[in-house]
Amino acid sequence: MQVYTTxxxxxxxxxxxVGIADYAFGTDGxxxxxxxxxxxxxxxxxxxxAGVSGLAHxxxxxxxxxxxxxxxxxxxxxxxxxxMRDAGADTSRIIAKxxxxxxxxxxxxxxxxxxxxxxxVEAARKTLEKHDxxxxxxxxxxxxxxxxxxxxxxxxxxxxxxxxxDQTL
Amino acid sequence: xxxxxxSLRTFSRLAHSGAEKAxxxxxxxxxxxxxxxxxxxxxxxxxxxxxxxxxxxxVSVHIGFSGGLDGRTVLAFSPESAERLxxxxxxxxxxxxxxxxxxxxxxxxxxxxxLGGFIDGWADYLDTTVDITTPTYVDDDSNSPLENLExxxxxxxxxxxxxxxxxxxxxxxxxxxxxxxxMVPSPDSIKTITDASGQHGALPVQSFAAFxxxxxxxxxxxxxxxxxxxxxxxxxxxxxxxxxxxxxxPMSLTDSVRRGVVxxxxxxxxxxxxxxxxxxxxxxxxxxxxPGMEGDEAMRQSxxxxxxxxxxxxxxxxxxxxxxxxxxxxxxxxxxxxxSAIVDPLATxxxxxxxxxxxxxxxxxxxxxxxxxxxYALPNEEELRKALEQLxxxx
Numbered sequence: 001m002q003v004y005t006t007x008x009x010x011x012x013x014x015x016x017x018v019g020i021a022d023y024a025f026g027t028d029g030x031x032x033x034x035x036x037x038x039x040x041x042x043x044x045x046x047x048x049x050a051g052v053s054g055l056a057h058x059x060x061x062x063x064x065x066x067x068x069x070x071x072x073x074x075x076x077x078x079x080x081x082x083x084m085r086d087a088g089a090d091t092s093r094i095i096a097k098x099x100x101x102x103x104x105x106x107x108x109x110x111x112x113x114x115x116x117x118x119x120x121v122e123a124a125r126k127t128l129e130k131h132d133x134x135x136x137x138x139x140x141x142x143x144x145x146x147x148x149x150x151x152x153x154x155x156x157x158x159x160x161x162x163x164x165x166d167q168t169l
Numbered sequence: 170x171x172x173x174x175x176s177l178r179t180f181s182r183l184a185h186s187g188a189e190k191a192x193x194x195x196x197x198x199x200x201x202x203x204x205x206x207x208x209x210x211x212x213x214x215x216x217x218x219x220x221x222x223x224x225x226x227x228v229s230v231h232i233g234f235s236g237g238l239d240g241r242t243v244l245a246f247s248p249e250s251a252e253r254l255x256x257x258x259x260x261x262x263x264x265x266x267x268x269x270x271x272x273x274x275x276x277x278x279x280x281x282x283x284l285g286g287f288i289d290g291w292a293d294y295l296d297t298t299v300d301i302t303t304p305t306y307v308d309d310d311s312n313s314p315l316e317n318l319e320x321x322x323x324x325x326x327x328x329x330x331x332x333x334x335x336x337x338x339x340x341x342x343x344x345x346x347x348x349x350x351x352m353v354p355s356p357d358s359i360k361t362i363t364d365a366s367g368q369h370g371a372l373p374v375q376s377f378a379a380f381x382x383x384x385x386x387x388x389x390x391x392x393x394x395x396x397x398x399x400x401x402x403x404x405x406x407x408x409x410x411x412x413x414x415x416x417x418x419p420m421s422l423t424d425s426v427r428r429g430v431v432x433x434x435x436x437x438x439x440x441x442x443x444x445x446x447x448x449x450x451x452x453x454x455x456x457x458x459x460p461g462m463e464g465d466e467a468m469r470q471s472x473x474x475x476x477x478x479x480x481x482x483x484x485x486x487x488x489x490x491x492x493x494x495x496x497x498x499x500x501x502x503x504x505x506x507x508x509s510a511i512v513d514p515l516a517t518x519x520x521x522x523x524x525x526x527x528x529x530x531x532x533x534x535x536x537x538x539x540x541x542x543x544x545y546a547l548p549n550e551e552e553l554r555k556a557l558e559q560l561x562x563x564x
Contacts, residue, residue: 019206019416019420020513021416035507036419036422036424036512036513038506038514039517040517059415059416059517060517060520060521102514104510105502107433107518116518117514145506145507146510147424160507161507162505
């Protein structure tokens, strides 16, 4: 019996909100939004020809076999790609934009080494590379938070930051 | 009544999937896209819940349920959200102001469909049947929105007895409509659900209640310390502990910009704390600590850090005493960023080892709302469990 269902895909609204540990796609030029990216990574995918856009918001780099796939950068991207392909997108045409993965705090409890933010960016790059998907723009790292808005009509990714202002990738 | 982390997870999943069903019913019924934002399992008292209804001026529709499970579900809205929902259901209809018969009956209809769907999920899980009552509308003037809870299977000795409250925050129509779906099962029903999920090292609910009281004392102390230091007369508005999926922690905050401090604490339990002010409140703090001085950014930051230190020790010192342990705190780090993004890295650190979190949140504010300070504490789950064991009544 399944008691936990997350209906991540809703394509009939003009704006689709993507939660944390979540992904969604749109086929009608929808705007996909997500907020609260600190060390989390946001991955925007876009196939202009098919008019399919997708956005994933992952918390951690690599999947834990028991975890929800949407929570991790590797499985989250894979799951989003699969749904976008089912909706008519072609991996060879998809381009990617990355935002997030910052290191906001240097915690004493984290045992040195790379921050979760950096590891999230690496995992996203690796997964996209596996599918030969080009990362055409990115705004990653730093020590500030971000909110994202992906315009499904143009593929523009608007990145809002309280520190560095707004920019469009 | 005993509780363990495993049954809390079951509760959380059931509540979330029930809320998804309820949101789906509204989407289908009215064509209004509805999302479940966060599902929380909260331990509070009837008085806490009623106080929240009163402070937020909530209007609500109540449906009781009985049979395999007893209790009450409530759909609660701000008057503005209720009005927008009625408007979305009956566009352009006159006479649909909040409180009118037409508005009330359409809210009841929505509640009937959403709450019915919500309860069905629980009944399915427990393989039982549950009957629901006809909906009752309770307006925002009501002094005791949870009155007659006794008729739903509660045998309470007092209003301060702890109850489990399942709260789902929902959003519809591009965030224009926000509402909460509550479920308050009777104590007997909690036992029924706990038994169904199997008990593994369950702790008596009194331990959770004792922890919850300790948090409330900490918030009172922090509020008194803010008042003593700044001369701003503050009180504690809410102070509670909830059990949430880890990703629900940052999602509990909005993306408005906050200023404050973040720090770590070490001991039993260890964890993270964020103390956040909205920008006007942060300005108030800075000017009350640096009277008559314009204050450059560096001075403002140090004022915020200083108050962060004060609030943290006020909030945490009592914990160490109650738990018979020492809790050390790291120096506070100043933050000025999107609220949900500030808390995201704290939740993410814990997400490496736990899927759910005990989220402690307290709000300290002035009566006129001109100053608010939110404290979010995220203890490590495993260590919190140890701390709760300390609080278990002797057998």
